[in-house]
Amino acid sequence: MMEQDKNKLDDTPVALTPLPAGYQDWLASLKTRIHTAQQRATLAVNRELVLLYWQIGQEILTRQSTQGWGAKVIDHLAHDLRVAFPEMKGFSPRNLKYMRTFAQNWGSSEFVQEVLAQLPWYHHITLLDKLKTQATREWYAQQAITHNWSRNVLVMQIETNLMDRSGKAVNNFAQCLPAPQSDLARESLKDPYRLDFLGLGQDAQERAVEAALVEHITQFLLELGAGFAFVGKQVHVVVGGEDFYLDLLFYHLKLRCYVVVELKAGDFKPEHTGQISFYLSAVDSLLKHPDDQPSIGLLLCKNHNRIVAEYALRDSHKPIGIAQYQLGDAIPSELKIGLPTIEQIEQELSNKTPSQDKANHD
Template sequence: MYYGIGKYVSENSREGFWGKAAIETISRQLQAELPGLRGFSAANIKFMRQFYEIWSVDLKSLTAVSEISDTQSLTAVSEIDILQLVESDNAIEERFDLSMFVSLGFTHHMIIVRKVGPLTERLFYIHQAVINKWSKEILTARIDDDLYNHRGELAHNFIQTIPDNRQTLKTIGMFKDEYLLDFINVEELGERDKEDIDERVIEQEIVHNVKKFIMTFGRDFAFVGNQYKLEVFGVEHFPDLIFFNRELNALVIIELKKGAFKPSYLGQLCTYLRLADDQMRKPHENPSIGIVLCKSADKKYVEYVIQDYDKPMGVATYKTSDEMPEKLKRVLPGVEDLKKLL
């Protein structure tokens, strides 16, 4: 309906005989004739026009593409194809699903159209918003985080270590190269120097805010435990965080590091993955996946040193709320001011 109204308004206001005040007049008349009618303010009607004008040509081409792609099979995918699918915008366009498009609420569409330009990015956020059931606040945050340009950029060895190509694609698409853990405010963790904030402090903040962490990290994650004891030959090991991902059907072990990436972290994580596969993994589950989450990492260096490990691992970085740009810090009220307002 909104698309149709947008088309009608566009055709008459852009090329027709309507004057500048026509939309405001129509809005007032609708609200006068239909008391209580919502969603037809002048601003919303103008957005319906914008919605139509942005999507009209694209929808025609996308529905044609989707009909062709439905007849194609992706059962045989090579390693080169996987890289192309992850990096190619055409892959997103070919996955277009009209039912998914129309199932997304119009408010969500408004956010995407206002904040996102290129077609492939719009399709990406529509797909993610639907499958992850994002609220409008989460959608806005993910767009502001520039999730689209962080997809598939995680430094990893998944292609070499996961034999099933479909599983490889799913795994690559599940993780980002950088995460904003904005619920962790290092400045509020005590009167200590920031250098003294160790991994355990950050880990506890994640555990206390595990719901927010899962929503940040991705979809279909279930929390298993932290500092989970794994023992072999009398030696005890304690992985920082363990999750289970339903879509990947695999345990995900996250090792937190407060500083820059070091190659030794991969050896430690590889040991945890072997123990988890031996002691925790169920017969029907896929091999466990490991993620090193550190403050900084050189992607090319990580890709160089990670290639000889036989366990699926990746390295991502994170930021906390204290790293907000100074320009934003000056504009936003402080924590105490916010508490008073609330």
């Protein structure tokens, strides 16, 4: 009991009144450095794990192809490795088969070391399970690295077909913005936008959609993509003594400009471009900082005719994108952050049926 009391006393900070000058800044610096060191250690461990798994997969492939080893050797190898390294996880037969498939799909050791080793192993399992071609796997892998996606966010982006939607909004950026600003702006918009997470029916009106987007702003920012920062809804501007209200206003950190988002619950109409052009002029005049780039408009419509939209933008001098939004059933909102443990990976692998495993690895 006395020893426990002594330990408690040892952990009690000494009261210093006042604290030395600069102490709080030094403490903040130490916390930042410790956190950074922890992140680097986690990334280093993950990198070594991914490289080890790729090497094991390569050696399994080599021995099976050149020495005629059968599939059963994986079961024996899993048993022997777990006996030799009981404290290590990840040597189940299923995970060894994933290592083989991983190596089979990524033959370049340089690409694995320089790019893929930045992703957790669980991300690689997701890429192998959910995507069929190398081009799509590479695209989603690069996006996951660039935007630091968790595994659940990666799954959601794949299931909502992000690759085919990115950069697809009708726009006039090439004629209104200088390169490379125009290219970055084009890639920052998509078509259609998936707003399933709102849980609204197809007949939802503009104000209902707007209110739900603000209520679920975290999910909406995720759907908009990296770089968007929310400024406000129904943003009030005064022009010529008259009041006007912008549906949603964002600031894009990479484009360094305001983005005005206007919602239309019906079909796109050419006159919509005049309204958002007016709003962009107001933002550029009243809100834009001299160092900011020209503001960009995004018209989100229930439907649009691409040809009509292209004609409507042809002679516009304001950078505008036009895209559809889709409403539907709510999707799960759990966006798990952080690296999963090997135990979690093993648990999910063990929940797969033998037919699923065979389909993935035959």
